Amino acid sequence: MATKAQIASAARALFAAQGYVGTTIASIAEAADIPAPTIYSAFGGKAAILKAIAWDVAGTLDIDRAHEQALAQPDPRDGLRTAANIQRRQFEQMYDVIDIYQEAARTDPDIARDIQTIAANRERAFRRHIEAIAPQLRPSLSVDEGVTIYLALVLPEVYRTLVIEGGWAADRYEDWLAGALITQLLA
Structure with missing residues (x-):
């Protein structure tokens, strides 16, 4: 071991x-x-x-439990703040692995399939969250549109631009993401 x-x-x-x-x-x-x-x-x-590294880091984050906690929040704003915290912790602990995965996917078909599976799992988790708060979404915002907004805001490239290149502290990123999710999604 x-x-x-x-x-x-x-x-x-x-x-x-x-x-x-x-x-x-x-x-x-x-x-x-x-x-x-x-x-x-x-x-x-x-x-x-690379897969072993990713699984090891992801295992320490207990993402599924964290998403359940976000869903359990009675106030959808608190749930989105929890979601922002989940995303921040993921990027803090494994942005390098995510970046490596993206590079590896360009040359390794197995890694490319893994990325597709990971993306599908993320989208399912985000969709579940958006469906749970659908009654509180902005008027005329569909669940599908809400999921698309959610996916766009949590792109690794956004984190890289703000935190790695822009020098933002992780706390500032989390606050920004929570505010953006709340503003863009909720009535």
């Missing part, structure tokens, strides 16, 4: 520094100080390492 963690840690750092395509199993082996055959035996390849 320690070996897998050591490999994943080295790979995550290399993926972030050199990109997915630029990182080789040989470079991961060197950085982790573990022979390449052991890496292949433990994971099978770069895509499996």
